[in-house]
């Protein structure tokens with residue numbers, strides 16, 4: 001089908017929303033439409049038109065995201081949808097290909113997204129960079145192990161979420177640097193997270209607790225509780241954790257004790273980083289009832305700019321043959337020279353030490369996916385023995401990456 005591609009204007013937003021409602025098969029309440037409008041940078045959007053009909057969309061949010069070593073600009077790809085009448089006709093491929101070219105021209109060297117289905121984006125060179133543990137913890141078995149940190153000066157204080165937004169923003173900003181994948185939240189994104197209209201309350205009203213000492217707040221948690229009783233009249237309430245940030249181990253532990261100890265709550269469900277300290281705090285880690293899931297997907301848009309933009313945990317000097325069918329400017333050989341103080345990445349003609357699909361570089365970019373593991377799966381190859389282990393060690397980073405909030 002002949003398609004034309006151009007940004008979607010703000011006046012066309014109702015058509016965009018109608019397309020999203022069809023593509024995702026669910027109505028979007030009016031206040032959510034307004035929040036979505038305020039989160040949208042229309043000049044960064046891209047629509048696919050079949051004649052006058054909008055048949056596909058995507059857009060980019062301008063993020064600052066923590067990567068190994070510090071914050072960098074990252075393009076947050078979101079709002080991807082294709083009209084069901086036009087699916088599987090190449091609309092998404094046209095959008096993704098143009099979007100990556102646009103990013104290379106004037107945008108970020110790295111793109112990130114959350115996928116509705118994990119099979120969609122690998123073909124466009126995105127790599128699975130972060131994992132989350134989806135946990136559902138029975139509160140009855142959630143005692144802490146001996147030696148869990150505690151601080152007698154620290155107290156929980158219940159707050160109305162709308163009244164404590166400045167506390168959440170300050171704590172979150174202070175936590176940003178602690179983990180690759182975390183990204184700075186704009187005011188509109190906070191509005192979205194804190195929205196608590198009737199239709200936001202399918203899991204109960206939004207609630208919050210702050211933990212603080214005489215000096216001020218050291219952490220907060222945001223959650224909803226869906227109350228209930230089972231067939232034996234035993235409490236079966238479920239607490240859905242939305243956000244939990246403690247600035248030190250004692251604050252983190254007290255926040256968890258608060259949510260695990262709420263009366264009438266039988267289960268706490270949450271999405272956690274793969275290495276969340278809670279795993280070690282619980283006396284019985286089997287109580288996590290964890291389900292492993294993909295979280296952030298990363299696309300190295302421009303190898304020459306992206307690889308020097310992060311830090312490396314060990315010295316490395318390798319020539320990488322990058323395979324990239326969607327972004328031909330990346331395909332070819334690159335020499336990456338890095339140590340713990342900085343990195344350089346330039347095109348070169350040297351023989352390749354290793355061969356990587358660009359999706360492997362994306363998967364490894366935030367430090368949480370060792371290239372060695374991809375080699376074991378047959379997704380990365382070396383021609384100089386030891387080169388893969390060298391690059392894998394240099395790109396690995398702790399703690400594990402995690403974005404923490406779907407965009």
Ligand SMILES: CC(C)(COP(=O)(O)OP(=O)(O)OC[C@H]1O[C@@H](n2cnc3c(N)ncnc32)[C@H](O)[C@@H]1OP(=O)(O)O)[C@@H](O)C(=O)NCCC(=O)NCCS
Nearest residue numbers: 023080081082087088089090091092093114115116117119
């Ligand atoms: C996912 C979606 C955007 C795909 O759009 P599309 O225009 O149908 O995609 P394309 O026709 O360009 O597909 C390109 C390739 O990806 C495959 N593909 C696309 N979506 C897929 C999916 N959900 N599952 C499996 N394969 C998929 C196609 O089969 C095709 O493969 P091929 O090249 O081997 O033939 C569209 O189906 C949609 O809007 N889904 C509902 C909303 C959604 O999930 N959006 C994504 C939010 S992150």
